Amino acid sequence: MVVVTLPNGDKKEAPKGISVHSFVKDFIGAGLAKAAVFAKVNGQDVDLARPLEQDASLQIFTSKNPEAQEVARHDAAHVVADAVQRLFPGTQVTIGPSIEEGFYYDFFRDRPFTPEDLEKIEKLANEIVAQDLPFVREEVSPAAAIALFEAKGEKFKVEIINDIVAKGATTLTLYKHGDWVDFCLGPHGPSTSKIGVIKLLSSSGAYWRGDHRNAALQRIYGTAFFDKKALEAWVKQREEAAKRDHRKLGKELDLFHFHPFAPGSAFWAPKGTTLYTVLQDYMRAHTRAGGYVEIKTPLLFNKGLWEQSGHWGKYKENMFLVQDSESAELDFSLKPMNCPSHHLFYGMKKHSYRDLPLRFHTQDVLHRNEAAGALSGLTRVRQFAQDDAHIYCREDQISSEVERFVALLNRVYKDFGLSYAVKLSTRPPQRIGTDELWDRAEGALKTALEALKLPYELVPGDGAFYGPKIDFAVSDSIGRNWQLGTIQLDYVAPERFDLTYIGEDNKEHRPVVLHRAIFGSFERFIAILIEHFAGAFPAWLAPVQCVVVTVADRQAEYAKQVRDRLVGLGFRAEVDERGLSMQKKIAEAQVQKVPFTLVIGDREVEQGAVAPRRYGGEDLKTMPVDQLVALLEKEARTPMP
RNA sequence: GCCGACGUAGCUCAGUGGUAGAGCAACUGAUUCGUAAUCAGUAGGUCCCCGGUUCAAGCCCGGGCGUCGGCUCCA
Known part of the structure; x- marks a missing residue:
């Protein structure tokens, strides 16, 4: 028993x-x-x-547990591989894990899968599901496994098995359903029918072990759900996400545009520029209140700076090099990050311990030469600006600086309605500095997180080689996660740039540097905001806060007076003066997602009033302009510290 | 950068070898209207660029540029 x-x-x-x-x-x-x-x-x-x-x-x-869904998707990957090998004999299998929203399977064959291929595969895969074939686990010796896959001509499987055997495995496991066998750790569900329904999503190229020097593979992405309803709900949610796509809304709301002559760099239309500067001003106000000073440093630097910082060796292919007309050499580069220039600036003056912590905030433009195939809307660009800052402090000030930073970050995310999760990443295997130094650094970050009573996930080994870090992942209104805020400790830069301060003992000491950001980059943050709000920004962010619409042309004069008063108070108001019907103008203000449409007819002119309508259709009824101003003061002002 | 798909009017898209189209937007005129789209008309195009095949290319072929999906998830 x-x-x-x-x-x-x-x-x-x-x-x-x-x-x-x-x-x-x-x-x-x-x-x-x-x-x-x-x-x-x-x-x-x-x-x-x-x-x-x-x-x-x-x-x-x-099936109610997410872990089970993951297992069933792995089951689905096997079934898809089975279907592929039945339909396309000679295709070799490689690996097929389940991933966040589904699974993929990588195959080795000479040509890509077409959309018609995917349809056939999906159909057959679902037939295999219906056959209710049990998954059978079998333990075999390495020799037997190798013999089996060699006989099948599965070269990639043999390679994987050899690797695993080299790592010391003695018993290997096979999983079989019907006649199809895969080398797999498992676990799997009881049988194929448990999978529910399989949907194939796309095919693409991939490389064996993710390295472009290796064999080119054909990847099939798919997903699976226990029942059709759940799949349909997921498809709907994806459609909703596609509607929010910032690239689509950016065009529709006339926020930004791209041109082939400047791949990866946005043209900001007036409305987008307004949004951008509202965010810049917001961040300026909040960092200033948080004890930062704003500085600007050059955009173009001689390579000497990058040699000193180490970028010339490690980051050169991501930098835009610029030819110096006198030396005729590519001796200069547009800065890809602000830190080196901040360190230079710190070093231009002698600092006392009394100056610390010194907090430099910068919103300068940065350029990174991202791979052409990696560019995507505003989320992956070549030109951008960060809400960057570097804090120079004594080691015993780290914890309080982290607490101070988190307080600021907390406030900022709250203003945007974003919630977040915290990750602490500690020493990686490849690192510089003594263990004792790392103990102190990690301890300082932990102390701060614990003082703030912030729950956090520990990610051992994920820190930068120069220091541990805390990352902040925000989740948006449709549940997606974005890594935005970060604060990283850096012990290397002060050494490389020979940064010092004079201590109470009248001797030179090394400060510590904290790299930190809250938005990350303005470009990416705007993309996230567009998708988070589906383009319907809260009034304080909206590029146009009020559109004045008249019932008939005879109210035009009064409409302009109302607009002028609002603009005079610093609000972003416009009059729609086009010769269109009132209904049409209201419809357009809704399409443009303007927070307040101010309707004006004879009644409003007589009473010195407006009839505001909120985005979405709520009619606020006729109210005096003074009352509207009070409402705008509450909702349409940038939240100040 | 690599693999694949795509690129037609400002936008969304139709057009698969035989005289470039629609809707929306724009412009002109009429309409002056009380909370999501008034009516009529006009104008708008090196069909991404370069080259080739053909009597004839938006369409077929080659090259380039750009956009999109992937190229990190590891039996």
């Missing part, structure tokens, strides 16, 4: 060697046994067919 402990603490005795599935059916319930996808035995993922050989804790995962 074995004793099985359930998550609620219940203990059950069962015959030794009983399968997980039979145990669940006999000792818990047939319903759960039917719904189960896989299990954890003593915390280890196993299939339901696995026998229970000794006392163990048991946890069952059903």
Whole structure:
């Protein structure tokens, strides 16, 4: 007999060697046994067919658990690979993991999959699902596994097996459904029908092990859901996300444009420029209030700076090099980041410990020569500006500076309605500095996070080679995550730039540098805001806050007076003077997602009033202009510190 | 950069070898209207660029540029 402990603490005795599935059916319930996808035995993922050989804790995962969805998508990857090999004999398999929203499988073959191929594959894959073939796990020796895949001509599988054997594996596992076998760690669900429904999404090129020097593979992306309804809901949500695409809305709302002569660099239309400068001014005001000073440094630097910073060696292919007309050499570069120039600026003066912390904020334009194929809308550009800052402080000031930064970041994200999660990344294997230094650095960051009572995820080994960091991932209104804010400790730069301050002891000391940003880049932050708000910005961000619409032309004079008063108070108001019907003008203000449409007819002129309508259709009824101004003061002013 | 798809009016798109089209936007005129689209007319195009095939190319072929999806998720 074995004793099985359930998550609620219940203990059950069962015959030794009983399968997980039979145990669940006999000792818990047939319903759960039917719904189960896989299990954890003593915390280890196993299939339901696995026998229970000794006392163990048991946890069952059903289609309600996200973990089970992940397993079922891995199942789906196998089924798709099976379908591909049936339809296209000679195609070799490589790997096929489940990923965030689905799965992919990489194949080796001489030509890409066409959309028609995908249709056929999807159809056959779903037929295999319907056949309800059980997934069968088998343990084999390395020699047997190699022999099996060599006989099939699966060169990539053989390579993977050899690698894993070299790492010390002695028992390998195969998973079979029907006649199709894959070398796989598992776990898998009980049978193909558990997968539900498979949908293929796209095909693309990929490289063996992600390296372009290796064989070119053909990747198929797909997803799977336990039921059709869930798939339909997911498809709908994707359509919703596509409607919010900042590239689409950027055009529709006339915010920014691109031209082939400047790939990866935006032209900001008047409305986009307004949005951009509102954000710049907002950040200026808040950093100033947070004890920062704003500085500007050159955009173009001699390579000497990059040699000193280390960029010339490590980052050169991402920099735009500029020819010096006198030397005729590419001796200059547009700056790809601000830090080196900030360090130079710090070093131009002698600093006392009394000056620290010194916080330099910069919104200068940066250029990075991103690979042509990597450019995408405003999220991946070649020219951009960061809400960048570097804090120079003593080591004992790190914790309080981090706390101060988080307080600012907290305030900023709150103003935009964004929530966030925190990650602390610690020392990577490749690093500089002593362990003692890292202990102190990581300790300082932890102290700050704990003082703030911020829950955080620890990511060991993910820090930069020059210091640990804290990252802030915000989630938007449709649940997507974006890594925006960051604060990184840097012990290297002060050495490279020989930065010092004079301490109380009248001796020179090394300051520590903190790199930090909240928006990340203005360009990417704007893209995120557009998608977060679906283009319907809150009034304080909206490029046009009020459009004045008259019922008839005879109110035009008064309409302009209203606009002039609002503009005079610093609000962004316009009159739609085109000879269109009132209804048409209102419709257009809605399409442009203007927060307030101010309707003016004879009644409003008589009363010195306006009739505002909010974006979305709420009629606020006729009100005196003074009352509108009070409303705008509340909603349409940039939140100040 | 590599793989694939795409590039037609300001925008969204139709047009697969035989005289370049629609809707919206723009412009002109009429309409002056009370909360999501008044009516009529006009104008707008090196069909991304360069070269080739053909009697004939937006369409077929080659090269370039750009955009988009991938190229990190690891049995």
